[in-house]
Amino acid sequence: MIVLTRGVSYHCEKDHKFFDFVQESLRRFLNGDWGNVGGEDRALNDAEPAFALGAYADEQNQEVWIKRDEGTITILFPSEY
Numbered sequence: 001m002i003v004l005t006r007g008v009s010y011h012c013e014k015d016h017k018f019f020d021f022v023q024e025s026l027r028r029f030l031n032g033d034w035g036n037v038g039g040e041d042r043a044l045n046d047a048e049p050a051f052a053l054g055a056y057a058d059e060q061n062q063e064v065w066i067k068r069d070e071g072t073i074t075i076l077f078p079s080e081y
Contacts, residue, residue, distance in 0.1 A: 002026070005076040008064060022064060022075060025056035029066045029073070036063075 004012065004022075012019040028035060034045045035056040045052040054066040055078075065081065067074045 001071060002073045002075070005074065005080045007077050007080055008075050011062075018058065018062065021056075021058040021062075025054070025064055025066060026073075026075065028056065029054040029068075035066075 008022065012022055025035065029052070032046075032049070034042050034052065034054040037045065037053065037055050041053065045054070050068060050070050052068045055063060056066070057063045063078055065076055065078055067076065067081075
């Protein structure tokens, strides 16, 4: 199951370019590209992908995090964590 927080969902509805960015970030995450996370977090993600966290930023430096907790993937703003 993939879940968007209220904030991310709102921005996706209002800004098609942001929606495309979120889709591309999710594609990267599902392919094991964890985005802008540090080496230690990257190693943890590789060891336990069922509990991975990815971080991605668009051209305006708007960042989203993607968090997997077993069967649920949540897309959120860092401020919503």
